[in-house]
Every structure is written in structure tokens, then in C-alpha cells.
Amino acid sequence: DTGVSQDPRHKITKRGQNVTFRCDPISEHNRLYWYRQTLGQGPEFLTYFQNEAQLEKSRLLSDRFSAERPKGSFSTLEIQRTEQGDSAMYLCASSLGGFNQPQHFGDGTRLSIL
């Protein structure tokens, strides 16, 4: 069990640029989640995949955000035309099926918008 891996750890970009983050889940986990965490807050749900299918999206996920999980393995989260309010820690988690299965989190990608 190598854990959930996220890349990059930190991303600094200018407002208006596009950014893409990658998440590699624990290999046997079929469920993958993206959360956003701002300073002083708990993580907020963004979206969820079961295998390659994106089954749920939060209202927080504006049109500028898109997530994919091709072939049900790694996932990418892209933010287009970044805004100051996008500055946050973006967390990826994965789990086995079942509501009682804990979600295992990665270290996160910290995004800073200049």
C-alpha cells in the first residue's frame, strides 16, 4: 500500500492561467474523490468517481473546473482561468466500495494564485 499520491505538492500561478493536478489513488481502490480545503476550514467535497465514471459533482465545481479519471486509474483536476478565490489546498482521496470504507487522503496540492 503506497498511499494516495498527488502531484505537484505546490503550484504557484498567475490569475487567468490554467492549472492541472494529478492524483494516483491506492491501486485497488475503485472510488476517487476530490476535496478543496481553505485556511481554517475543513475539506469541502468537489467531485467523486467510481472507476472511470464521474458520479457526483458539487455546486462548488464551477464550469471552470473539470475532472477526469481515464481508465479508472489516476485522476486529473483542471482549473481554467484561475481566480484569486481558487487559492486552496486540493485534496484527493480514494476508497474501496461501501459507505463504511474510510477515504484515504493524499498530501494535497497547494495552489497559490498571484
Place this chain on the structure above:
Amino acid sequence: AQTVTQSQPEMSVQEAETVTLSCTYDTSESNYYLFWYKQPPSRQMILVIRQEAYKQQNATENRFSVNFQKAAKSFSLKISDSQLGDTAMYFCAFIITGAGSYQLTFGKGTKLSVIP
């Protein structure tokens, strides 16, 4: 709407002492799972303990135990024999079962400092 309230933004405890972190939640659903997660400084979030809402018996994991009061929608975490490594942000969270959603709803967290 589902919400989680952690009323203690920060707490401190002497090493080897016991501390209780409070959590209340609000949901109209009756079937759910509750979790406590720990996020050490600059490290990833890890699961501390979980509780099935349909179970009356409180969950325990070594030095960690919960006091689950379903009617009061309360889910507190007790840490016994506190250790320096327990210093972290602690988040209470829950997930509704059977509603077609797998999202965890988190509270804002409690920052726990263990003092030597």
C-alpha cells in the same frame, strides 16, 4: 443541508492527560457513518476512528474512543494518555448512506496541542 459543528477551534492538553473534542452534526437522515480524521502539521489526513450510526456501542481504537449520542446528534472524541504525536488538527465528518452520495461532510476542525 448536512452540517458539522466543532465548537472548539483550539485545545491543549498536558502529555499523558485525557482530552475530549466535541462534535455535533445535523442531518435529517437516519443512516450514516461518522468519522474522526487527524491532520498533523504539513502531513496527510488519516482516519482515527469511525462509528456506524445504527450501532449503540461506542467505537474504540486503542487510546481513542467516542461518545456517540444519536438523539442529540453528538459525536465526541476522547483521547486518553495524550502523546506529543497527537498534536494535529482533528476533523469530525459524516457520510449519509443510501442517498446515492459518497461525499464526506466535514467540520471546521479543532487544533489540538499536546504540551510536554
